[in-house]
Amino acid sequence: MARYTPPEQSKAGQVLDIAVVVVAIFVALWLPLKLGFAGAAKSIDALDAKTWDALGQNATMASIWEKLGYTPETAHDIIQNRFHYIIDWPTLIIMAIVLIAYFVFLFRASDKEYREVINEKFDDK
Amino acid sequence: MWMGLSYVCWAISAALAAWMLYDWFKVDTTYSEETLTSSREGELEAVSEKHRI
Amino acid sequence: MTAAVETGQTTTIHGDRVSLLRVLGPAHVWALGVGIVLVGEFTGWNFSADKGGALAALIVCWVVGLLYTSVAMIDSEVTSTVAAAGGQYAQAKHIVGPLMAFNVALFLVFAYTMLEVSDAILLGDTIVAKAGVEGLTHNSFIAATIVVLAWLNYRGVLMTLNVNFVITAIAYVSIVILFFSVSPWTQGAVLKLNELVTPANALPYGWIGVIAAFQFGIWYYLGIEGTTQAAEEVRSPARSLPYGTMAGMITLLIAAAMTWYVCASLMPWEYLGITYYPLWDAGKLTGSPLLENLLFIATLLAALASANGCINDAARAWFSLGRDRYLPSWFSAVHPKYRTPYRSILFLLPIALAFAFIADLNQAITFSILSGVLQYTFMSINIMMFRKKWPLGSIRRGYTHPFHPLPAIVLFCLCMVTFFAIFLGFGSQLIAMTVFYFLISLWFHFYRYKFVRRGDQFSMPWPKPQGY
Numbered sequence: 001m002a003r004y005t006p007p008e009q010s011k012a013g014q015v016l017d018i019a020v021v022v023v024a025i026f027v028a029l030w031l032p033l034k035l036g037f038a039g040a041a042k043s044i045d046a047l048d049a050k051t052w053d054a055l056g057q058n059a060t061m062a063s064i065w066e067k068l069g070y071t072p073e074t075a076h077d078i079i080q081n082r083f084h085y086i087i088d089w090p091t092l093i094i095m096a097i098v099l100i101a102y103f104v105f106l107f108r109a110s111d112k113e114y115r116e117v118i119n120e121k122f123d124d125k
Numbered sequence: 126m127w128m129g130l131s132y133v134c135w136a137i138s139a140a141l142a143a144w145m146l147y148d149w150f151k152v153d154t155t156y157s158e159e160t161l162t163s164s165r166e167g168e169l170e171a172v173s174e175k176h177r178i
Numbered sequence: 179m180t181a182a183v184e185t186g187q188t189t190t191i192h193g194d195r196v197s198l199l200r201v202l203g204p205a206h207v208w209a210l211g212v213g214i215v216l217v218g219e220f221t222g223w224n225f226s227a228d229k230g231g232a233l234a235a236l237i238v239c240w241v242v243g244l245l246y247t248s249v250a251m252i253d254s255e256v257t258s259t260v261a262a263a264g265g266q267y268a269q270a271k272h273i274v275g276p277l278m279a280f281n282v283a284l285f286l287v288f289a290y291t292m293l294e295v296s297d298a299i300l301l302g303d304t305i306v307a308k309a310g311v312e313g314l315t316h317n318s319f320i321a322a323t324i325v326v327l328a329w330l331n332y333r334g335v336l337m338t339l340n341v342n343f344v345i346t347a348i349a350y351v352s353i354v355i356l357f358f359s360v361s362p363w364t365q366g367a368v369l370k371l372n373e374l375v376t377p378a379n380a381l382p383y384g385w386i387g388v389i390a391a392f393q394f395g396i397w398y399y400l401g402i403e404g405t406t407q408a409a410e411e412v413r414s415p416a417r418s419l420p421y422g423t424m425a426g427m428i429t430l431l432i433a434a435a436m437t438w439y440v441c442a443s444l445m446p447w448e449y450l451g452i453t454y455y456p457l458w459d460a461g462k463l464t465g466s467p468l469l470e471n472l473l474f475i476a477t478l479l480a481a482l483a484s485a486n487g488c489i490n491d492a493a494r495a496w497f498s499l500g501r502d503r504y505l506p507s508w509f510s511a512v513h514p515k516y517r518t519p520y521r522s523i524l525f526l527l528p529i530a531l532a533f534a535f536i537a538d539l540n541q542a543i544t545f546s547i548l549s550g551v552l553q554y555t556f557m558s559i560n561i562m563m564f565r566k567k568w569p570l571g572s573i574r575r576g577y578t579h580p581f582h583p584l585p586a587i588v589l590f591c592l593c594m595v596t597f598f599a600i601f602l603g604f605g606s607q608l609i610a611m612t613v614f615y616f617l618i619s620l621w622f623h624f625y626r627y628k629f630v631r632r633g634d635q636f637s638m639p640w641p642k643p644q645g646y
Contacts, residue, residue, distance in 0.1 A: 004632045006503070014506035017626065021505065021618075022529070028614035029292075029533065032607045033541055060373035061446040067463060068449065079448045083229065085386045091605050092598075098612045099597065103555070105616070109623045110275025115646065117276065120633030122642045127309035134322035141329040142527075148332075149524060152513060161511035164197040166262045166410075166501060167637035 207422025228451025230387025258576025416576025
């Protein structure tokens with residue numbers, strides 16, 4: 001098999017490639033932050049009676065909260081801030097499809113490239 | 126005290142960043158690009174390969 | 179910038195080659211691996227208590243420990259055979275193919291850079307919390323952490339990892355001191371596990387909480403696989419890498435168990451789940467100023483050690499990409515005096531700084547975990563392909579892991595569980611990240627790959643793989 005000779009890349013091309021990668025990194029990492037994607041559903045289940053007892057804290061727990069500088073009022077928003085795990089099927093299915101499609105593409109395209117590498121490497125000898 | 130430490134941190138960061146930029150410039154202008162990018166993966170392995178063939 | 183022009187393929191070994199230095203021993207490998215990870219005990223793992231309760235945090239500590247034991251075993255085998263900078267990247271290149279390798283390198287760079295960002299934020303926030311001064315922000319401490327460590331990395335790998343060894347050891351010993359000074363053998367004196375973790379509150383969300391907790395359970399050990407990045411700088415990779423990695427894993431399992439036991443016995447899970455400094459808080463709650471200050475310093479040191487190792491690893495991965503022309507070969511320069519991939523170190527520095535200033539700790543940790551789990555999924559498939567293409571006996575392996583294919587299957591299943599856990603908290607983010615990797619893969623496959631020399635990528639002196 002003929003040896004593949006890659007084209008020389010111009011200086012401008014190299015700079016452009018670096019720029020593409022940097023922009024892609026920033027978009028991928030920064031956009032989800034900006035759009036507020038992150039975070040599961042956590043919300044406060046408010047209680048009327050704000051005592052250690054009502055918050056489900058026994059005497060030992062209450063003494064530790066107090067040692068940490070909390071009162072039942074200030075600890076309320078921490079203790080009652082709960083996750084509400086709901087399985088959102090459409091999102092789960094989309095996620096599964098995206099992940100599987102990504103890995104399938106990755107392995108198939110890699111295999112195609114890999115065969116070229118192996119051919120060139122071992123037929124040269 | 127903590128505010129002072131904060132300013133010291135900025136100063137150290139700036140000084141070291143400047144030094145690295147200076148050294149980078151110096152190295153890039155002193156050595157040729159071929160020399161700098163002459164590292165190859167599996168160099169040791171390449172030696173054994175050569176001996177076998 | 180100078181265009182990187184190389185004149186044909188050079189096969190000469192002697193001459194003016196500038197390569198990375200082979201100076202490291204097993205202790206450095208341990209310091210690199212444990213150094214990166216240990217910060218997870220000082221912050222991050224405890225968010226798994228938030229997700230599922232104190233008992234969930236313990237369950238994931240063990241189950242994710244199993245995941246990482248598989249990772250360490252698999253990694254040791256492959257990397258003791260493919261010993262090149264870039265670690266899993268070089269593995270992917272030789273076993274799966276170029277596009278996979280490109281992606282794996284990006285996973286590595288993302289995971290480590292975001293982990294470095296988390297470390298810097300943690301360090302800055304810890305100092306600000308300690309100072310308690312009005313108007314003091316964490317920015318200067320973040321900048322100093324990232325720049326000083328980049329400088330240390332720039333100046334040479336031996337010094338970098340010597341420093342890492344010392345500060346990691348101090349941080350580790352402080353966990354051990356904390357553990358023994360709260361008389362762990364008696365409950366009731368200082369520790370009150372049975373009053374804090376009761377049948378009623380052990381699993382407040384039931385088993386779905388345990389699964390959700392996987393996401394942050396990863397944080398107990400994330401980064402131990404980074405030991406492989408040192409492959410080209412270790413004196414005898416086939417021996418040191420498996421040894422250092424396994425020793426590191428054992429160290430971490432012990433630290434994780436001690437950390438959980440002390441923290442869960444000292445604070446209610448609702449607080450444990452939201453604090454940024456579980457061990458420092460544990461030190462405070464013992465009532466001993468000595469322990470409090472020790473754990474404060476240990477938190478800082480652990481964050482430093484981790485960021486230091488991350489700069490080292492991310493730069494190696496980026497450097498390898500340049501060396502194979504997956505990215506402009508400009509990045510593959512080695513400093514002629516310090517023998518470090520200095521351009522890669524410098525290039526990643528402003529990126530880390532930028533994210534440290536704009537992201538918050540939780541988000542940076544999540545980015546890091548996402549890339550990590552994608553990588554572990556790859557590793558489980560990779561080892562299967564490795565054993566198939568080069569069965570035992572066909573090439574010399576430095577280390578052969580036992581019970582194959584069980585570790586690979588366990589790893590793959592646990593990765594699927596973790597993806598589901600991430601879905602419960604950060605599903606949209608995972609989709610966004612995967613779409614990004616997808617797009618950049620298309621860019622690489624259809625455009626960038628034309629600049630890559632084909633046969634040269636395969637640098638190991640192995641026979642032709644079976645089935646090709």
